[in-house]
Amino acid sequence: MSFAEYIKGNSGRVAGIVVLVAAAVLAAVAMDLPFLEIFTVGFVERSLQAATPIALTAIGGLYAEKSGVFNIGVEGFMIFGAAIAATMMWIISGGSPGQSDVWLAILASVLVSLAFAIVFAVLLIRYEADQIVAGLALWFIGLGFGPFMAVLVWDSRNSPSLESINDLTIPVLADIPVLGPIFFDTSPLVMFTAVLAVAAWKFLNDTRYGYWIQAAGENPEALDTAGISVKRVRYAAVIFSGVMAGLGGAVLLAQAGSFTGTGETMVSGRGWIGIVAYLFGNYNPLGAAVAALVFGGLDMLQIQLQTVGINVPNRLVNLFPYAGVILVLTIWGTTRTPSAVGEPYESEE
């Protein structure tokens, strides 16, 4: 499927986004808001940063669901990813982390997420766990053991200030007006995510392995007949989704620079929003990344409103993304779910 075809096949969604943005612009003009002061380059940069953890998680979750397994546990994986990255950064550096420790912490977090994802995939695929219940369980396990790790290390559910990741400036390209600072003078994690979204899209639609994943979700019998193990394809996709969500959590931590384990933890629903992002993107990695950007923008809007002197209570503005999710699901609730999602596959051999 080419990009043009995707736009064509999802004209309703694309038109919807256009209408929403247009309505927001009209409202801003009507209320006499200083439009240019709200939609600044800095705002786009912050929105992209806020979108990266969501986009990473969404791309992983999308692969799992395409292969026929609904990985609803991504929120739990994100919490573990963030908690492990934080504790690892502290332990590796002996309490005074620098830039290299941030990268090591992300790597460590990805490796531990890989181990968890393998166990989770075995429970889901070999032992045919109820996907929804097991996924919810993973969220609760994360909510318990994530802060538990923080308490073990710091005697508190929140970490002290750690190190956050520095921006990467690419010479020459960074001097392009507007686009330069947004894409080439920003967190390397943003750049990585943008590249990954394109790669994930190409892989899913233009490679043999991508077709296997889609077939595992749409028509597992056919894939089996073609001599490819459905279970193996699903194992790969579920493990990938767990690792991506763990990475999403680690990235979230690397951007924030400290771990928060109170309440719903610092992840605070971003995994769930990731699921909505790929539903909204209609199982297309690029669409999911754009949707993640919309949610990231909603998340960052409060800073913009404050800088232009509109004082909406923080607590209420923080709820924008959640309300946005409900709105999105209500308007575009019906998505083309892969037909074999949620059903364990038994080979006939």
Next chain:
Amino acid sequence: MLRASVIERLAIATASTALALLIGVSIVAAAGYDPVQFITSMIQGAIGGQSAIARTLRFSTLFILTGVAVAVAFRAGVFNIGVQGQFVVGGFATIMSIIWTAPLLPEGIIGGVGLLLIGFVAGACAGGAYGALPGALKAYADANVIITTIMLNFIATGVVGWLVQNPFRGEGNAAPNTERIPEYVSLPSIVFDSSGFSIIGLGIALATVAIIFVVMERSRFGYDMVTSGHQESAATYSGVGAKRTVVMTMALSGMVAGIAGAVFAIMIQGYYTDPSGIGTYGFDAIAVSLLAANNPIGIIPAGLLFGGLESAGSHIGIYTDVPVQLIDGVIGLVILFVAVPELFRMAAVRTGLGGER
């Protein structure tokens, strides 16, 4: 899980809990704490003495009510993860309705009973409405209930948290709390001499279990609910309006959650506070319900077990230095294992304990 017999379910529930606790204890040991002391203080915290038992029953009351709220929806195939939000909205409505109507009624017992009734009705209605909303979104816009209810939990906590901090904060309160409800509006403790637990609260919970059991097992509505959950097409052929049933199911589930919120607000707090700090009864209720295989009667022992765990957790939090978050993690593990009955079935086959393959 649905195909398992009662004995199998019991075995799976017991094995899940035991395995989760075993992992919890191993983590305690691995983290360098004394596991034997951990186990003794857990037992002490759950059933060691009158005040521990009263505390266990207090938590159990809430887990039974919220557990039934979850069971109503899950039994009908509707994944209502929003019990926590419905619990918060219900409890807040209870407190506010009592505060607002208190000046209109006489003080003393008669006014107290009247205000209790008003509070419970307000809590049930608010919780029911907050549950019916995602039900309607599912029925008429096909919005995934799991995700909308989770989002509504965040919204309930945020909005009620803001309300008690700002417009509804009691005068001169340093903490973000509403005013207290009048002293004469309370559930008397009667049996245990413990603040925060009333045998009447437990009675309300058990009565709710009985009513829900009758509705689900013996009434036309309950039959429609369960059939449309398991065999939508069959239900549609026999003339059940699937859309209406989803909305009604969510409303009923939300009402029970609202009653749980009312019990929490009146029996334990007497005012309303920022809901981000009141405990996650509505989430743990999912574990309670699953452990009971979504059977209203089974909710009673499952609720008692979780009440004991929670009570042990607060004891551990005070008297040992093991982080209490461990208990939350163990509860998550219980849910995980309940979701994988196949694991235990295979284990039973391997060890020759029974089961067929």
